[in-house]
Amino acid sequence: MSILHWLYFLFGLVCGSFLNVCIYRIPRRESIVSPGSHCPACGSRIRPWDNIPLLSYIFLRGRCRACGSPISPRYPAVELITGLAFLACAKQWAFTPPTFVNSLFLALIIVLVFVDFEHQILPDVVTLPGAMAGILLSPFQAEAVYRDFLTTGVTAALPWELSPPVHWTGAIVGALIGGGILFIFGWAYERIRRRAGLGMGDVKMMSMVGAFLGWRLALMTIFAGSLAGSVLGLFLVLFKGKTLQHKLAFGTFLGAGAAAMLFLGLPFLGWYTAPR
Numbered sequence: 001m002s003i004l005h006w007l008y009f010l011f012g013l014v015c016g017s018f019l020n021v022c023i024y025r026i027p028r029r030e031s032i033v034s035p036g037s038h039c040p041a042c043g044s045r046i047r048p049w050d051n052i053p054l055l056s057y058i059f060l061r062g063r064c065r066a067c068g069s070p071i072s073p074r075y076p077a078v079e080l081i082t083g084l085a086f087l088a089c090a091k092q093w094a095f096t097p098p099t100f101v102n103s104l105f106l107a108l109i110i111v112l113v114f115v116d117f118e119h120q121i122l123p124d125v126v127t128l129p130g131a132m133a134g135i136l137l138s139p140f141q142a143e144a145v146y147r148d149f150l151t152t153g154v155t156a157a158l159p160w161e162l163s164p165p166v167h168w169t170g171a172i173v174g175a176l177i178g179g180g181i182l183f184i185f186g187w188a189y190e191r192i193r194r195r196a197g198l199g200m201g202d203v204k205m206m207s208m209v210g211a212f213l214g215w216r217l218a219l220m221t222i223f224a225g226s227l228a229g230s231v232l233g234l235f236l237v238l239f240k241g242k243t244l245q246h247k248l249a250f251g252t253f254l255g256a257g258a259a260a261m262l263f264l265g266l267p268f269l270g271w272y273t274a275p276r
């Protein structure tokens with residue numbers, strides 16, 4: 001851990017503080033720039049020294065200084081998760097351009113995961129500009145993310161210095177396949193079960209994932225997200241007495257799957273396809 005890594009971790013904490021604002025305000029259709037931070041219970045302004053990521057929550061013992069009402073533990077959790085996500089990107093791509101592209105990707109995923117968990121929506125104002133950003137930034141993404149591992153059997157991600165820039169086609173194909181496959185699943189489910197199973201928000205979210213990660217990791221994200229959702233769903237049915245109709249926020253699982261595939265997908269594909 002160099003000083004640069006620590007600074008980037010702190011930068012992640014500060015960004016996480018902004019993501020908290022997005023997570024609270026976007027589903028309520030409020031502006032994310034003004035007014036400044038205020039307590040959702042009493043409306044009093046939060047002073048800068050009470051708005052330091054992680055530390056303020058600890059010093060205030062999780063309560064508003066003005067009215068004493070509890071502050072959701074989501075705030076420090078999102079800050080810490082964002083800091084760790086940024087740090088993981090810095091470790092993986094050593095401050096080369098993919099560090100910053102994938103930090104942005106994970107920031108978008110964090111907003112979607114928490115908004116979907118609380119409100120069961122995946123806002124277009126996040127997914128659509130997110131998909132566009134994934135396509136536009138693809139020349140700065142690690143080529144290894146798009147590489148054809150199934151035919152080359154390459155097992156380790158190429159360092160950025162050795163990999164040529166990716167062209168936009170990889171990202172566009174990823175967006176079309178990532179969103180398209182989920183759209184077809186949803187359509188088939190509706191025809192068979194005669195009720196809506198997937199929202200268009202999930203489809204747009206997977207377009208964003210495909211734009212950033214390419215089509216292979218997008219497919220693996222859908223697989224991992226579905227598997228995790230099924231396991232938890234089964235657990236709720238067996239141990240918590242929920243019915244099978246109980247609605248889980250699929251976007252939350254897709255987001256967790258996408259973050260896992262960003263770091264683990266290529267090593268897994270390499271292991272899976274390696275000759276034995």
Ligand SMILES: [Zn+2]
Nearest residue numbers: 039042064067
């Ligand atoms: Zn308050």
